[in-house]
Amino acid sequence: MVQAWYMGDLSADDDQRLPHKTEPFEELSLDQLKERTGCLYWKIEDEDVENSPLVEKIRQERGYNYKDVITVSPDKLENYETKVSAERESLI
Structure with missing residues (x-):
């Protein structure tokens, strides 16, 4: 949810x-x-997000010619604390 x-x-x-x-x-x-x-x-439940049919459908419908998958997690994202802090600054 x-x-x-x-x-x-x-x-x-x-x-x-x-x-x-x-x-x-x-x-x-x-x-x-x-x-x-x-x-x-969109809720994407496919385990393989990179190859998700729903992601491909969204890309086609919206005319996107690119895609990035980013897992925002301390164990997956290099320099997690710095990047999370930088994102906050860009939103304020």
């Missing part, structure tokens, strides 16, 4: 991996997320 919500205020020292939900909690539906940000979501 996917959940999207408005984030509360963050300081530079906050751990960006925590939820940082607002109080009171304001959840967004996937339709609201798409309308407000253009962010799309």
